Amino acid sequence: MRLTSLSLAALAASANAAPSAGCGQAIPPKYPSPGSSTDLKLPGSDRRYILYIPPNYDINTPAPVYFSFHGATKDMSEQEDLSQFSNPEFNQDGIALYPNSKNGYWLSNPKAETARPNDLDFTNDLLTHMEAKLCIDTSRVYSAGKSNGGGFTGVIACNATVGRRFAAFAAVNGAWYNTDDIPGVGPCQPAQREEGYPFLEFHGTTDTTAPIDGNDEASAKLPVIDILELWAENNGCGSHEPWVKNDTVFETPLVKHAVWNCGGRDGVVQHYREGENGHCWPSTVTNDDYESHPDQCPLGKYVFQRYRVHLRFLQRVSTPGLKGLGVPFTS
Ligand SMILES: *[C@@H]1O[C@H](CO)[C@@H](O)[C@H](O)[C@H]1NC(C)=O
Ligand SMILES: *[C@@H]1O[C@H](CO)[C@@H](O)[C@H](O)[C@H]1NC(C)=O
Numbered sequence: 001m002r003l004t005s006l007s008l009a010a011l012a013a014s015a016n017a018a019p020s021a022g023c024g025q026a027i028p029p030k031y032p033s034p035g036s037s038t039d040l041k042l043p044g045s046d047r048r049y050i051l052y053i054p055p056n057y058d059i060n061t062p063a064p065v066y067f068s069f070h071g072a073t074k075d076m077s078e079q080e081d082l083s084q085f086s087n088p089e090f091n092q093d094g095i096a097l098y099p100n101s102k103n104g105y106w107l108s109n110p111k112a113e114t115a116r117p118n119d120l121d122f123t124n125d126l127l128t129h130m131e132a133k134l135c136i137d138t139s140r141v142y143s144a145g146k147s148n149g150g151g152f153t154g155v156i157a158c159n160a161t162v163g164r165r166f167a168a169f170a171a172v173n174g175a176w177y178n179t180d181d182i183p184g185v186g187p188c189q190p191a192q193r194e195e196g197y198p199f200l201e202f203h204g205t206t207d208t209t210a211p212i213d214g215n216d217e218a219s220a221k222l223p224v225i226d227i228l229e230l231w232a233e234n235n236g237c238g239s240h241e242p243w244v245k246n247d248t249v250f251e252t253p254l255v256k257h258a259v260w261n262c263g264g265r266d267g268v269v270q271h272y273r274e275g276e277n278g279h280c281w282p283s284t285v286t287n288d289d290y291e292s293h294p295d296q297c298p299l300g301k302y303v304f305q306r307y308r309v310h311l312r313f314l315q316r317v318s319t320p321g322l323k324g325l326g327v328p329f330t331s
Pocket of ligand 2: 246
């Protein structure tokens with residue numbers, strides 16, 4: 001069966017929507033018109049972001065929000081291009097936000113600036129601002145990112161104040177630094193909540209930038225499996241189900257998928273391993289990864305459309321009971 005983003009969004013809308021203060025207000029004049037995006041500055045701050053308002057935006061219908069954080073040395077425009085969250089073909093209903101880092105790095109990367117207001121403060125303030133200006137469903141705010149931006153998605157989840165405002169987290173080739181000694185981050189201490197912390201990670205097995213099994217360099221990166229097991233434990237899950245390879249579903253024999261089922265809620269934690277892929281975002285449309293480091297993209301323009309899977313995970317976790325998440329996604 002082919003599920004369109006639209007039908008899933010309709011499904012997600014059946015959850016109890018929590019309208020933000022911005023509902024009923026006209027779109028501010030500086031903002032993009034529905035179906036487009038624009039570069040903006042957060043008032044009272046020097047931080048910038050790109051805002052995409054989806055074609056179906058309606059001032060009286062609370063919309064989901066997807067944050068998408070760029071990788072180290074990249075920026076918000078490159079992330080918009082990579083993640084395709086502003087592409088109406090994949091996203092008709094969700095507001096997308098692409099925050100820009102201070103100096104090319106996000107908190108947790110040792111090169112990131114840690115002075116307050118830091119990246120967590122910025123994320124928190126940006127979400128508060130958006131909720132005041134646009135009609136947002138505060139129960140459907142999601143965080144995603146690539147590489148350092150993927151690792152930062154985990155930093156958000158680990159912060160009790162900011163993480164509780166996000167319904168689910170997804171990282172692409174996440175760079176998972178040990179944050180225990182990083183000012184303003186520290187050990188992972190998520191707020192307790194009944195819905196738990198749905199968590200998805202995609203990783204190429206031949207990634208040399210953020211190796212799947214971590215590394216021992218001065219700024220050590222942790223093995224991806226340790227992060228997934230941490231979230232499985234936080235969510236009260238057991239071990240993951242057997243790996244699934246299904247080239248009907250994934251359109252390639254090189255992708256394998258693991259799900260963790262947690263206390264009757266299936267697939268709260270999920271992992272996709274892309275054999276023979278590097279630090280690269282597979283896609284059928286060309287993107288910055290292919291252009292800037294084709295050596296990390298041995299799969300070329302592969303048919304596995306990660307952004308579809310990505311969006312779908314985030315949309316489905318907002319449905320009541322998380323039912324059906326353990327079923328591999330259709331393309
Ligand atoms: C979590 O983030 C908030 C908002 O940025 C910040 O005020 C707080 O200090 C952070 N908590 C920890 C334990 O770092
Ligand atoms: C692959 O997925 C399809 C569609 O869900 C299913 O019909 C088929 O049985 C699966 N194949 C395997 C080997 O799991």
